[in-house]
Amino acid sequence: MSPSPSPSTCTRPLSTTPPTSSNLRIGFVPEHFSTPLHFAQKHHALSATLIPFPSGTGHMVTSLRAGEIDIGIGLTEGWIAALGKSQEDAGFKLVGTYVETPLCWAISTGARRDDIQSIEDLRGKKVGVSRIGSGSYVMSFVLAEQQGWLSSSSSSSSNTQQPSTQSPFPVQVLQTFKNLRDGVNKIREGEAEADFFMWEHFTSNRYYSTNEIKRVGEIYTPWPSWHIVASTSLLFPSTSSSTSSTSPDLETFLRKLNAGISYFNAHPSEAIAYISTHLDYSAADAEAWLQTVRFARDVRGVDWCVVGKTVGILQTAGVLGRGVDVDGMVAVGKGEGEV
Numbered sequence: 001m002s003p004s005p006s007p008s009t010c011t012r013p014l015s016t017t018p019p020t021s022s023n024l025r026i027g028f029v030p031e032h033f034s035t036p037l038h039f040a041q042k043h044h045a046l047s048a049t050l051i052p053f054p055s056g057t058g059h060m061v062t063s064l065r066a067g068e069i070d071i072g073i074g075l076t077e078g079w080i081a082a083l084g085k086s087q088e089d090a091g092f093k094l095v096g097t098y099v100e101t102p103l104c105w106a107i108s109t110g111a112r113r114d115d116i117q118s119i120e121d122l123r124g125k126k127v128g129v130s131r132i133g134s135g136s137y138v139m140s141f142v143l144a145e146q147q148g149w150l151s152s153s154s155s156s157s158s159n160t161q162q163p164s165t166q167s168p169f170p171v172q173v174l175q176t177f178k179n180l181r182d183g184v185n186k187i188r189e190g191e192a193e194a195d196f197f198m199w200e201h202f203t204s205n206r207y208y209s210t211n212e213i214k215r216v217g218e219i220y221t222p223w224p225s226w227h228i229v230a231s232t233s234l235l236f237p238s239t240s241s242s243t244s245s246t247s248p249d250l251e252t253f254l255r256k257l258n259a260g261i262s263y264f265n266a267h268p269s270e271a272i273a274y275i276s277t278h279l280d281y282s283a284a285d286a287e288a289w290l291q292t293v294r295f296a297r298d299v300r301g302v303d304w305c306v307v308g309k310t311v312g313i314l315q316t317a318g319v320l321g322r323g324v325d326v327d328g329m330v331a332v333g334k335g336e337g338e339v
Contacts (some may be wrong), residue, residue: 020260024048024253025067029062031203032275032289033099033226037073039271040260045105048253055175058082058134064231066092071234071253073098075135076227077142077319082133082311083329084320086095094307095246096228096299101292103225104201105139109211110184110294112190119217123149127169128180136180137171138319139198143219144168145317168318181213186238202289206282223310228254228299246332254300261295301334305318 020118028034030052038048051069053059057078063069072079072092083090109116116122129137144150149168172194174183183193195230196216234250264271268290275286307326314320 013163024071025051025069026253027051027053027063027072029056029074031200032279032281032286033293034279035271035274036260036264036295037257038260038274038278039263039267040256043263044256044259046253046260048258054177056130056136058131058137061092061133062131064229067231067233069318070231071250072229073226074229075103075221076223076225076306076310077138077221077314078133078135079227079229080307081314081319081330082137084311084314084324085133089105089232089279092173092231093228094227094302094329095230095235095250095305095332096257097224097226097296097302097334098228098257099226099293100224100296101294102221102223103135105136105198105219105221106201106204107143107196107198107216107218108181108204108207109196109216111214111243113192113195113214116195116214116216119143119147121214123147123170125169125195126172126192128174128183128197129165130175130177130180131173131314132171135336136198137167138314138317139172139219140167140169141319142222142313142318143198146219150318181207184213201322202281202285203245205285206280218316222313224303224306227302228257230331235255236250251300257299258297261297261299264295296327302330303331303334304330 026037026048028037028050037050041048041050053063057072057074060069060072060074061078062083064072079094087111107119107122115127127140129140131137151168172183174194177199179199180194180199184195184197186193198219199217204213206223230250233268234247236245271290272283272286276280276283281306307329311324311326315322315324
């Protein structure tokens with residue numbers, strides 16, 4: 001097992017092997033962050049099947065392991081939590097950085113929940129999540145850690161290699177964003193399906209204005225928010241056990257996605273029009289979001305130090321135990337050569 005990398009180990013050499021693969025199946029979350037992926041296909045001839053996962057990163061983890069998709073673009077915390085908990089080959093590794101800015105998670109409850117007015121009122125309440133292991137689930141641990149609500153059994157201060165499986169909140173799995181909104185408003189036998197949930201700020205925003213849900217607070221990820229993973233079928237062992245070479249089709253995808261991001265940055269009006277007509281956002285929210293987000297100019301590769309820092313935070317929050325193999329999570333580090 002490897003400790004978090006030091007700054008001197010943030011880049012690694014990469015060997016080359018030139019395999020081929022079939023038409024790629026790319027999993028993504030159908031939200032505003034997916035716009036550069038859409039532009040890569042529309043304007044830069046990305047040849048791939050784009051498969052939406054409205055329930056998020058946790059569902060993509062399952063599909064990657066089942067061989068249903070080849071590449072996933074999802075939340076950093078979801079990927080690293082899944083990789084850190086895997087006792088064997090997880091079936092995928094980190095290959096790229098998609099969004100460099102942190103994610104703002106809005107914390108929401110039912111519109112008529114007068115008993116919940118602030119984050120302090122959430123202690124011991126039932127959290128709604130899309131899936132176990134998803135970003136919405138992982139961030140509940142981070143929230144509890146920031147608020148000082150974690151029990152000693154779920155803290156990484158113990159000497160065990162595995163974290164406690166006990167969540168700091170009772171958990172209700174509700175799959176989709178719509179189910180989460182319904183869940184905090186649906187009262188059965190005097191009790192809601194969930195008391196609160198966390199979802200991306202701009203995705204939640206329009207439902208505050210319609211009084212479907214109520215904003216309680218927010219929490220930012222302490223790491224860059226989106227990363228790219230690839231199935232191990234697209235990765236091949238190098239002479240170093242801690243690195244992999246990548247297939248030509250994966251390299252083509254990464255270059256096409258770079259082109260989609262460049263187009264996105266150069267055509268903000270088209271981005272706003274697409275987001276406000278094809279996705280669930282107002283033009284005003286899309287425009288405001290553009291002022292907050294920064295996509296990677298070169299998506300290829302992962303900063304080893306970011307991974308180590310994220311693992312450390314997730315250990316402190318009780319999501320991961322000690323002895324996590326940080327090296328084994330990353331197939332392509334930043335600055336490593338292409339095939």
